[in-house]
Amino acid sequence: MNLNSFIAMRQEIFLLTILLLLIVGEIFIHKNKKESLVHFALFLFGIHTIIGFFAIEETSLFGGMFRTNTLIHFFKNALNVGVLIVLLQSADWIQEKMVPLNKGTEFFMLLFSSLLGMYFMISAGDFLMFYLGLELSTLPVAALVAWETSKRISSEAGVKFILSAGLASGASLFGISLLYAATGSIYFADISTVLTSTNLTLLGFLLFFAGLAFKISLVPFHFWTADVYEGAPIGVASYLSVISKGAAAFILMILLFTVLKPLMHVWENIIYVIALATMFIGNLFALRQQNMKRFLAFSSIAQAGFILLGLITGTQLGTATVVYFILVYIFTNLAAFGVVQAIALQTGKENRDDYNGLYRTNPNLSLVMMLALFSLAGIPPVAGFFGKFFLFAAAASKGYYLLVFLAVVNVTISLYYYLLVVRAMFIRKNENPIPFFKSKIYMRLGLLLTVLGILVLGLYSPLYDYIFELSTLFNK
């Protein structure tokens, strides 16, 4: 390894360093001063995020196991920003609830390990690295889901998550082994040249796909989602819903568009069906959810269905729109989760009916929530509209007009349940509303970042054009 390899892997190395520093800190800092580690971790991660924005060159390391280029690097930065927001929004909760139980630093360590796994997963150049990354990104999250050990529902969610994740990654590994059997290589570059459509490779692909579909929570691999989101601490649920989902969708897209391109005539059809099933089931189940976390869980399933509309194309336009949508979605969904978290931390209330009359007591939080919901529903001029419109345009560019039509039917269904929350906050009256409160600085900063993202990402068009330029990298 020379200096250039270090620079190419600097995201990974820096994050690992932070992790190690936190371990050292955890060991040496006195029990009563553990709270300072929260600030320390946030500070380091903030620096890490900023450093990430320096450009990187296209590199391939370790004989092709690890690769990086500007699009992958861009996406890592997007994940960094997302994780930073998650951490900011969770900081108060960690300080108030977790540090006294002496579980504050581990939260950061596990979350960073999972993020590190995602880095490796999206930078993977062969299936081995990919699988290692997948596992590393999943296992720590299982511990995080069960983090509130005093709550039964949290432990239950943890068990559910680890069991489903284990099954999914087992299926994925089996699929990889079949692909290896058929092609004789685990390197992406080699496989794409020799892959042909045979029964063996198709079976391999299906099993492999199932593993990633679990992480993106596509129907019919979505059953864990609502229960786990409900049981997990809100910060972890939001991490699962945006970062984990976004990274998995990104790598799935890269694999489909490059390695598995020879099977396109097959996966096109699979994705068509799964996109429809995911959108309809996610939306229809979201209609009747009372608990905000379950509600957002089903909404995020439906959003994953929309992502598939870009995936189905296999073109540069598809890549660009998917990356753009995920970026927008990170900010949007984190805004919604952030408000839910702020309210839950102050009052412990998580149901939609508790939000009745929220605007009259907490106008700013309600406005943030409304922006987030409008962005999720795809209403201009906020970013979600552009994300959705471009995804639909990508699907339409390949002539999938029926699919787009059914997707817009789903957008209308989803608008109904998003408006139910708006109705609760703005229209309904409440005898006993959530009283006015002021969140702490980290939470406010976290929400502010999301709002900026929602407002700016859509109207500031050069960003999309930039992503489109980068997308040539995987569509040669």
Added chain:
Amino acid sequence: MDILSLFVIVPVLTVIALFFSNGLKQARIISMIGSFIQLGMAINLLFTYLKERAVDKSVMLFTQDYVWFENFNVHYAIGVDGISVALLLLTSIVVLAGVFISWKTDDLPKEFFISLLVLATGVYGFFISIDLFTMFVFYEIAVIPMYLLIGIWGSGPKEYSAMKLTLMLMGASAVLMVGVLGIYFNSNADGGALTFNILEISKVHIPFEAQKLFFPLTFIGFAVLGALFPFHTWSPDGHASAPTAVSMLHAGVLMKLGGYGVFRIAMFLLPLGAIEWSWFFIILSAIGVIYGAFGALKQTDLKYINAYSSVSHLGMVLFALLMLNKTSWNGAILQSLSHGFMTALFFALIGMIYGRTHTRDITKLGGLLKVMPFISVIYVIAGLASLGLPGFSGFVAEMNIFVGAFQHEEMFYRVATVISVSAIVVTAVYILRVLGIMLMGEVKNEEYLNLPKATWFEITGIMLLLIPMIGMGVAPLWLSDMTMESVGPFIQGVLNHL
């Protein structure tokens, strides 16, 4: 800064100013100033347009073009012709009147005016856009504030009405999105680049199959907002529950977006589709015209009567557009304008009557001419305009529509036209019925004998609407000429394919 973009910038600035305002007094003053500037700009635009039009014969004037999303070839492209100028003027008048009528909104006033002006921003933006994408963005911006406006400040079953209206309109716009994408991805049919620009797409020969597929999507997408039967059901409920100013703005301006989009996009860009499908939508719109009229006949709630009357009148706009000739198209534009002033006036008056008597049920009212003469006289004038009496704006419009419609000689058109014309008779019946029951006769309720007089802001609001309405009726020609000239290129684009 170009004079058209100001139509979007000024309301946005007003909204920002409102955001930092405090209390009813500041909010209404800021909104009033903003809307006044807007009206001034609209009048100024009218005269500059007329001056410019004398020398410049291109389809759209004052065009500006800024690249927005380069890879999708999305532009913020704007430009106006006589039709948009007239509709911008209508919008600015109705918005200002709406602000005056809402002078005493005491519940969350700041938020009310913000929502109202966001809606106005969407409408202005829609009328100046000549880029499909930009237009679509503004279209949705105009629709979504309705949810809050009806939900928070409405009356009666407001949650139900607001949800129904929003879902139907946003559902329609979602369908429209498919149509827009279909047009966009066929805009390179002649080998050029994909584009959203309306004027460029109109030169492209989009394949017939695509036109046949996307015309109904685009047409329905817009026509739901123009209360096309059977998608009109949001309108009566929505109007009945909405607060006065919102009903005014919605029926007066927002519903015009439907007809405007139909001829500007659906028909202009997909002429073969329009010709192919016109028979089907003629049937629907003729049913709408007659159904709306009979619906109004049966209702006793003033707002429902007016809402159904709007369904009937705007059905006529769609009907006229589907006739695909110049006279009827011009009639459709004039009908939109005339209906805009008239229905906004109606809703303002209904709001004032309701505010004093606390009922909108005409069977409980009576003899209002004796107790509130000013409001009642204006109501009579609006009613006469609505039933198309010569000398008022409605007459000119309907005359044009039916003269145009009768130019078709086939049996099918004749029957459809006769059915639609007969709605005029029904209109006369339901208007006169309301006037008779509500204004004439004995005062039914003692309490009505000493009702407060119309206040200055109410009178200002009403005059703003009344004057142009009468002006249009007395001197229709200059307006008719202006729109007729602008209709030309559009109808010609369609007729070239016949």
